[in-house]
Amino acid sequence: MQDRRPAYFAWFILPSVFLAVALVASLASLFQYSFREYIPGSIKVGDFTLANFGRMGSWVYLRVFIDSLLLSACTAAANLILGYPLAYSLVRSKSSLLKSTILITTIVPMFTGDIVRTYSWLVVLGKNGFINGTLKAAGIIDTPLELLYTPLGVTVALVQYSLPVMVIILAAAISHIDVAYEKAAASLGAGPLRVFWNVTLPLTMPGILSGTVTIFAWTLSAFATPQLVGGGKVNMISNMVYQLGFSNFDFPFAAVLSMAALALIFAILGLMSLGMRRLERVGLH
């Protein structure tokens, strides 16, 4: 069958071409910076060197990568645990009040900026904040809990920040399940839990995988939340890149860390794609 689309349709891809060119140019700039010598006390960079890559082996920076991976993994796991029931209720509930409540509480915060949301966590998690104030008033604690500037505080703020995205991805996956499969299982005597465990959950596995990996990769590049809630005591890769590049003027090593983080994210996305293909092969999609 002949393609009847007008020839000018091809021009519609121009904006994405511009974006791609800008992205490639900035990555190329980053790449060349990573091979340049750092000159202390100057914003100029020196000659070609491979020494910047050697610094990646330092425990200090490896630790930042490990911390970032752990924080991202915890955030993704917490998102899945909290997001799945919400997404399930959002899709399957017959109560429009419940659906509206879920939408308002999970999705609407997405429309406030991340700085506003993160600042509100400073108020909630602070020494004199909402949580400590409530626990003190209830007589449960005498001295305030250390929540701010800790990995726990950063994880909580990151989960709240990314939860709407997880709910949207999972809700899309759940809504694509043909309820006839569940009805068939129920008609054969399976209880609600068994139906969920053996039918619903496996069928939403692609959504679970893509949601988890999306949140994991997204969190790995988080900046504002760890910067504000971490207070310089909890640092993720982006914070270290900022610290090195914009406070220390060490653009070459900041570029190396950025490239390494980018490579890590690509590797994770590659693994996700592999996982999706395996799921498709076993017929879970």
Add this chain to the structure above:
Amino acid sequence: MFRSVMGLSKVRTFGASLTFALVAGTFGTGASAQEPLRISIWGGSWKDFAAENIGKRFTAETGVPVEYITGGTIDRLNKAKLSKANPETDLIFTTSHVGWLYASDDLYEKLDMAKLPNAKTLFPEAIISPFHVGTWSYVYTIAYRPDLVPADIKFTSWNDLWNPRLKGAIGLPDFDPSHIIYASALLSGGKTAKDWTMGQKKLLELKPNIKAFYNSDATSQEKIGSGETPVQVLLSGNAYHMMSQGIKINLVVPKEGAIIGVDTVGINKGTKKADLAYKFINIALDPATQTLVANKQKMGPVSPQAKVDPAIAKLPGMFTTAQQWKDQAIVIDHKQRSELLGEWRKWFTENLIAR
């Protein structure tokens, strides 16, 4: 017929547009006849102060408008570097040691002091380099919340920050660790910035007392205001701002002195308005402007001829006499500081900030 009517309509529209363009052009030429003097400066109260107290007078005296391009210290430095061939601004306000980075990267004109008559009477510490000159001073020193720190804990020396009872109470800037690094070196027997490694061991011992690091004036104020870090190494101007908001803060000049900071101004290399730039700087250094620097902004004047309100002159960190500069100010050599800052930050990042 239809085409000819449309044609006539087009001619009329074209004529009207042309008339409008000519009228607008005539008036437009009048309005934009004078190219503005472009100034790179921090936003917020810094820009407001410069606009209100220097820019207005400059425009009144020269008829030249002033345009302010605002941004953070490092963002503006990067921008200046990127637009080196065709500078976006004519004048740059920045911190003394960052000014040395501009100078070392050939982004500044060498100043002709003969064109700055008001510079002749400045405190000698205000003449930072042949490229940039101080406009006001401030200190980074110990500040604490008396309502949140036990009354028996006193701050008379930098050494008091190491008090074990201050565990998890201190906030430090992460963008410039030079103050605490220098103080630690002094306490460990160092004499100049080059002796900074002498203070490394002592500085590591401060780690348990550090609750958080702040990365901007805003986060500094948020952390001391909320009481999360009831003790901070704090910029005096920020402390006075918080006090004006009703927050109880005590600012201390330790017996070793407070670390002085000087904000400076320099002329962009390649500017076509150098004469106007000199005129602007000279107004900034005028004793009348310097009086406003102290009385309005609570920043230290760089001119000893500034008429400072006695109540303001008494404030800690407000150095108005040569004797105060000598007795209470720790001046880290600005050039040395700019050269060592990268090394300091690297060490600080890897040993104090990173876990």
